[in-house]
Amino acid sequence: MGDSAAAEEVRREVAQIQGLCAQMDRLWRSIPAKGQRDLWKRKVEQLSEEVDSLKETLDRHSLRQKKRVLEAKERAELFERANGESSHVLRIFDDEAQAMQSARASSRMLDEAYETGVAILHKYADQRDRLKSAQRKALDILNTVGLSNSVLKLIEKRHRVDKWIAYAGMIITVVVMFVFWRWTH
Secondary structure, three states, rough: OOOHHHHHHHHHHHHHHHHHHHHHHHHHHOOOHHHHHHHHHHHHHEEEEEEEEHHHHHHHHHHHHHHHHHHHHHHHHHHHOOOOOOHHHHHHHHHHHHHHHHHHHHHHHHHHOOOOOHHHHHHHHHHHHHHHHHHHHHHHHHHOOOOOOOOHHHHHHHHHHHHHHHHHHHHHHHHHHHHHHHOOO
């Protein structure tokens, strides 16, 4: 792969990372906790800035690369005419190859940072779902306890009423027996 092909590959990867940053920008908005949302907003903004900076650096590098290649060709022609030696040109190409390797390494690091961010956002989404489920269960339990309390209150009220009915029945029975005994004697 030539330097220009490698530069194009890095340029495509940077464009892809910019698209992923846009997706992450949409994802952080779905985090329910404000503190976490603010944290991820800053992280996504920082990552976007780093990607933009990397793109600008890549563009400047490509422009310098083209200028250097053109200058190197002109120098090589001059050197070949002068003494046929082109070791200086080889050194320039080595420097450019090292710069391209550095750009590729930066691109890989950005990919890893993006993947980490996406994984963390997915973990937060899973955690939010689990917390919602726990909240629903807790509310169900509270509703059941509330229903149980109202049933217990009804039972206690019925028990009091039944107790008064039993006492009234006993008193009426004693009165009837007393009246019957009085009437017969």
